[in-house]
Amino acid sequence: MRRGGEGVGVDRFSFPPILKASARVCGVKEGMEIHGVAEKMGFDSDPYVQTGLMGVYIACGRVFEARLVFDKMLHKDVVTWCVMMDGYCQRGLYEDVLLLFEEMKRSGVEPDKMLLSTILSACSRSGDLNSGKGIYDYILEKNIVMDSHLKSSLITMYSNCGSMDLAQHLYNEMTPKDLIASTSMVMGYSKVGKIGAARSIFDELVEKDLVSWSAMISGYAESDWPLEALKLFNDMQQAGLRPDQITMLSVISACAQLGILDQAKWVHLFIDKNCFGDVLSINNALIDMYAKCGSLENASRVFHKIPERRRNVITWTSMITGFAMHGDAGTALRLFDQMNADGIEPNSITFVSVLYACSHAGLVDKGRHIFALMTNKYNILPKQEHYGCMVDLLGRANFLRESLDLVKSMPFTPNVVVWGSLLSACRVHGDVELGELAAKRLLELDPEHDGAHVLLSNIYAKARRWEDVGEVRKFMKNRGIAKERGCSRIEANGEIHEFLMSDKTHKQTDEIYEKLDEVVSKLKLVGYAPNTSSVLVDLDEEEKKEVILWHSEKLALCYGLMNLGNDSCIHIVKNLRVCKDCHTFFKLVSKVFEREIVVRDRTRFHHYKDGVCSCKDYW
DNA sequence: TTAGGGTTAG
Numbered sequence: 284m285r286r287g288g289e290g291v292g293v294d295r296f297s298f299p300p301i302l303k304a305s306a307r308v309c310g311v312k313e314g315m316e317i318h319g320v321a322e323k324m325g326f327d328s329d330p331y332v333q334t335g336l337m338g339v340y341i342a343c344g345r346v347f348e349a350r351l352v353f354d355k356m357l358h359k360d361v362v363t364w365c366v367m368m369d370g371y372c373q374r375g376l377y378e379d380v381l382l383l384f385e386e387m388k389r390s391g392v393e394p395d396k397m398l399l400s401t402i403l404s405a406c407s408r409s410g411d412l413n414s415g416k417g418i419y420d421y422i423l424e425k426n427i428v429m430d431s432h433l434k435s436s437l438i439t440m441y442s443n444c445g446s447m448d449l450a451q452h453l454y455n456e457m458t459p460k461d462l463i464a465s466t467s468m469v470m471g472y473s474k475v476g477k478i479g480a481a482r483s484i485f486d487e488l489v490e491k492d493l494v495s496w497s498a499m500i501s502g503y504a505e506s507d508w509p510l511e512a513l514k515l516f517n518d519m520q521q522a523g524l525r526p527d528q529i530t531m532l533s534v535i536s537a538c539a540q541l542g543i544l545d546q547a548k549w550v551h552l553f554i555d556k557n558c559f560g561d562v563l564s565i566n567n568a569l570i571d572m573y574a575k576c577g578s579l580e581n582a583s584r585v586f587h588k589i590p591e592r593r594r595n596v597i598t599w600t601s602m603i604t605g606f607a608m609h610g611d612a613g614t615a616l617r618l619f620d621q622m623n624a625d626g627i628e629p630n631s632i633t634f635v636s637v638l639y640a641c642s643h644a645g646l647v648d649k650g651r652h653i654f655a656l657m658t659n660k661y662n663i664l665p666k667q668e669h670y671g672c673m674v675d676l677l678g679r680a681n682f683l684r685e686s687l688d689l690v691k692s693m694p695f696t697p698n699v700v701v702w703g704s705l706l707s708a709c710r711v712h713g714d715v716e717l718g719e720l721a722a723k724r725l726l727e728l729d730p731e732h733d734g735a736h737v738l739l740s741n742i743y744a745k746a747r748r749w750e751d752v753g754e755v756r757k758f759m760k761n762r763g764i765a766k767e768r769g770c771s772r773i774e775a776n777g778e779i780h781e782f783l784m785s786d787k788t789h790k791q792t793d794e795i796y797e798k799l800d801e802v803v804s805k806l807k808l809v810g811y812a813p814n815t816s817s818v819l820v821d822l823d824e825e826e827k828k829e830v831i832l833w834h835s836e837k838l839a840l841c842y843g844l845m846n847l848g849n850d851s852c853i854h855i856v857k858n859l860r861v862c863k864d865c866h867t868f869f870k871l872v873s874k875v876f877e878r879e880i881v882v883r884d885r886t887r888f889h890h891y892k893d894g895v896c897s898c899k900d901y902w
Numbered sequence: 903t904t905a906g907g908g909t910t911a912g
Binding site: 334338361362363364365366368369395396397398399400401402403404407431432433434435436437438439440442461462463464465466467468469470492493494495496497498499500501502504505527528529530532533535536537539540563564565566567568569570571572595596597598599600601602603604605630631632633634635636638639666668669671672 | 903904905906907908909910911912
């Protein structure tokens with residue numbers, strides 16, 4: 284290496300481009316070597332060289348090393364401060380960004396727009412609205428004229444912090460509307476549940492790019508509008524845009540929510556065709572999707588196709604959850620052991636799944652053991668959801684007192700789910716006294732909880748305490764608390780059909796009810812008698828029978844029997860838990876009509892075949 | 903040196 288003079292000498296101006304290249308390829312080794320060379324040549328006190336070195340360290344995630352260089356610098360300009368702040372921002376060290384800003388102001392360096400934008404980004408990501416407002420005040424105080432970039436950062440900060448009024452106010456003043464700011468608005472409105480407002484902003488965009496489309500699709504998927512998400516995905520393709528992995532994650536999630544297997548298979552093919560099939564997050568999402576669409580076979584296939592070394596804790600947990608949902612606790616527990624053997628550390632969510640598997644299969648001792656293991660071996664402190672699973676497990680298995688003791692022993696206030704689990708166990712086992720207590724505690728936390736009122740009323744009904752039943756019903760009526768209406772979905776010939784309880788809006792309504800009559804008479808020949816015990820309203824027996832027979836899943840089932848080929852499995856998705864009568868009904872249909880039926884209810888799957896259900900009537 | 907999309911696990 285020749286210094287100075289003529290020709291190809293290396294001087295201090297040679298370093299920044301090399302450092303930039305190192306940062307791009309994340310070459311920390313190269314960066315360090317260059318650092319050494321720069322020191323030897325005496326350029327290590329050159330601000331440009333130093334800033335370049337910081338950039339390399341930050342690109343490689345070595346913020347601490349970057350800070351060492353930073354602290355040694357005698358002359359720091361605004362860019363230097365900005366690079367350091369960006370480093371902290373990238374590592375999620377948002378408080379350090381703010382501390383650095385204070386330090387910078389003390390040092391007398393004036394911030395520029397880019398730096399303010401970086402700080403706003405830190406506030407945005409950490410949800411620190413107060414600091415974000417502080418930066419805005421600073422901008423106003425110093426009379427800084429905002430460009431569209433800085434305005435967008437500000438709008439993003441407000442949106443991310445959920446302050447949509449403030450975000451909207453700034454957005455109104457923005458002309459023309461910046462695409463990035465608009466996307467932030469779409470996300471912000473989606474996050475606070477104002478999906479209509481998000482859609483309006485989205486629709487007003489003249490030029491939409493992949494990110495804005497994906498934000499809107501994800502908004503729908505996150506807000507319980509999976510059908511809209513799929514529709515928009517379709518529109519996006521019509522508009523000529525190609526989705527990427529991030530878009531596909533929302534689409535997969537929408538399919539999982541809907542539970543529609545045909546659509547799910549189509550999405551899977553689409554993913555393979557577009558070469559996303561090797562992406563781990565996509566495969567994890569596919570496992571979840573197939574499990575929620577009722578196909579453990581396809582979920583397992585995806586799981587086994589992922590090379591063992593690439594599976595992460597999400598892969599394993601998704602697969603375990605799948606088996607747990609379908610009531611196969613044995614396989615779920617085997618997977619849990621295998622996961623440990625493979626050296627993948629289970630986390631808090633894994634334990635929810637494993638405990639959930641035990642609870643749905645009635646494995647009390649195993650559940651107790653794992654609950655203890657969680658704290659003793661893995662140092663994971665049980666949270667509400669773990670207690671919820673345990674209360675459910677013990678309660679369902681009729682260890683109601685032990686279940687209550689566990690609730691009392693909780694180191695924090697039990698939430699609605701915990702009391703709800705106990706309440707539901709009390710209903711199963713007819714414990715009026717404890718049920719009343721659980722309902723009381725639950726309703727203290729959430730007086731409008733429809734499920735709690737319904738369960739309490741069921742408990743009273745089981746004990747034949749009709750006056751109390753009447754009281755609960757009166758209270759619900761006065762307060763306008765209604766039981767959520769049952770709704771079931773079935774996919775046939777590429778179309779989704781939805782049925783509400785006693786629905787008469789479907790175009791094949793007459794045939795469906797005729798089919799229902801036919802099915803009922805056939806089932807009666809093998810001993811079926813409608814079980815009206817779960818009907819809450821005040822009706823005579825005959826009317827109750829009708830209400831029971833018109834449950835949405837029975838309508839969907841009849842539609843399936845009419846419209847699906849004899850050898851195909853009937854898949855139904857329901858919003859509530861399956862009632863006792865429907866459960867019996869479905870078991871009998873699977874036998875009499877020789878059909879396999881898969882029902883996803885609010886909490887789990889039921890596979891009906893040859894007159895038995897996979898849940899072994901334990902649900 | 904600055905701004906937008908990640909319900910893949912409960």
